[in-house]
Amino acid sequence: MGNNENAIKCIAVVAIIVVVLILILVPSSFHGVEYYQFGFTRRKSTGTVNTDEVFTTGNYFIGIDYEFKIFPADAHFVDLTSVAVFTSDRLEVRLDCTFQYFLRQEDLKDLHDTYDIQYKDILRTNAIDELKGATVDFSTRDFGDKRAEIENTLFDAVRKRLGGICCKPGCKNSAEGCEDRCKPVEDCTKEDKGFFADVRYFQLGYVDIPNDVISRNLQTLTQLEDGFREKYIQDAQLARKLTEEIVKKIENSAEEISQNATAQAALILSQANAGARAIVEGSFNRGLAKIYTDLSITDQDQKASLNYIRTLRDQENAFLTVNFNTLVTGPVYRGQT
Structure with a gap:
């Protein structure tokens, strides 16, 4: 009887220990x-990392x-900040920029096997190297005139270098489609994958141009404006001459x-006077x-x-008398007695 109790106690103790261990x-x-x-997954005792499967959100x-060995x-x-780049006119310009990239799940194994957790500094260094050679087709002035185009060029260069x-x-099968001249996935090698990251966003910040370059640019702009001003002055003078010519x-x-109107009026008046005189003369002749x-x-x-008497009567300064007595009495004016 006592042995059975001891056995039961031992079994109970073992069961309790097993439950506690399980818990x-x-x-x-x-x-x-x-x-x-x-x-x-990484084994704690040996530090060995199994890269056969990439785990995402969840408890396992x-x-x-x-x-778990974690990657963002x-x-x-x-x-x-202050990345020195060179322009087409062989001048050094310093610029600030920011970009954001994402690790590719399908390439995480290659990233781990190639760079492990040191990938951040490597990607940063390669991005800087790519920026240095991406601006050689732009002049210093272009950083003010073509800022958006330069930003897109830098973005494309960094994206291709890292991605x-x-x-x-x-x-x-996506709405965006594939990029131009990209290599099909099934034909890609490890070297074609860049640094196994997708650069999705890029922002060009402050651009530091040397003061002497700015001064030369300002002088050039001033000369250009002076040329425009001189052209406007010449155009104004030409417009004035053309206006004066038109006036x-x-x-x-x-x-x-x-x-012409005066001559026409004189002609009409002369013709009218001649017609009137002809009418008068005609009427006089008939009379x-x-x-x-x-x-x-x-x-x-x-x-x-x-006819002679009639002609004399038409003279304003002439007066007619019949004899001496009428002359003494007074002249007989035309139309008066």
């Missing part, structure tokens, strides 16, 4: 990966001797029209003929005398 070891065998992380039962799945922010030349998986033509045309007929004057001397 301790099982939770310790679960390890989690956050939503902003990638992970490889991987054993008490294992843990969110954006890596890289700030570069490689491989097409994105599934890009053929002169208009004035000449107006003078010609005025003279005179009627007088000759009514008075039975047929002698030419009498007609001439009568």
Whole structure:
């Protein structure tokens, strides 16, 4: 009886120990990966990392001797300050820029095997090297005139340097499509993948141009503005001359029209006067003929005398008298007695 009790006690103790171990070891065998992380399993006792599978968000039962080696799945922010680059006119310009890149899940194994956790400094250094050679086609002035174009050029250079030349998986079926001249994924080698990161954003910041270059640029701009000013002055002078010529033509045309109108008026007046005189003379001749007929004057001397008297009567300063007595009495003016 006592042996059975002892056995039961031993079994109970062992069961309790097993339960306690389970309660301790099982939770310790679960390890989690956050939503902003990638992970490889790593054995604690040996430090060996298994890169066959990339773990994403979730809790996993991987054993008490294992843990996750974590890599960021969110954006890596890289700030570069005072990076010396050279322009097409062989001058040094310093610029600040910022870019953001993401590690590619499908290439995380290659990243780990190649650079391990030192990848950040390597990617940063290669980005700086790429920036130095990306601005050789732009002049110093272009940094003020073509800033957006330069920013896109720098972005494209860093993106290709860190991301490689491989097409994105599934890009053929995406709305954006594949990039120009990218290499199909199935044909890509490890060297074609760049540094296994996608650069998605790039911002060009402050650009430090040497003061002597700025002074020369300002002088050039001033000379250019002076050239524009001189051209405007010449254009204004030419416009004034053309305007004066147009005004002169208009004035000449107006003078010609005025003279033509005056000549036409004089002609019309002369024709009217001649017509009126012809009408008067015609009426006078008919009247005179009627007088000759009514008075039975047929002698030419009498007609001439009568015509002479009529002519004298038309003179304003002439006065007629019949004899001396009428002369003394006073002149008989035309239309008066």
